[in-house]
């Protein structure tokens with residue numbers, strides 16, 4: 001299925017211009033043990049509904065940005081650079097960090 005994504009720098013483009021970077025995930029703090037590291041690397045919420053995701057504009061400005069997309073309809077609610085992403089009201093949805101392409105810290 002194809003859909004449109006709006007890069008915060010370049011505007012609306014076909015999704016094939018972008019690379020999917022996965023769900024925004026809570027990054028372990030300090031020195032994680034093996035269990036925490038495995039959970040961070042491999043466990044995903046896999047939401048059927050709206051989730052916050054990382055995207056990379058590989059055929060354009062090559063910037064990482066955050067989007068909220070409904071995984072059941074591919075309707076993209078918004079996109080923003082990580083530092084401009086709105087706060088999430090959901091404690092299970094981490095905020096975007098300032099480190100592009102990486103997980104998130106709150």
Ligand SMILES: [Zn+2]
Nearest residue numbers: 007010057061
């Ligand atoms: Zn772009």
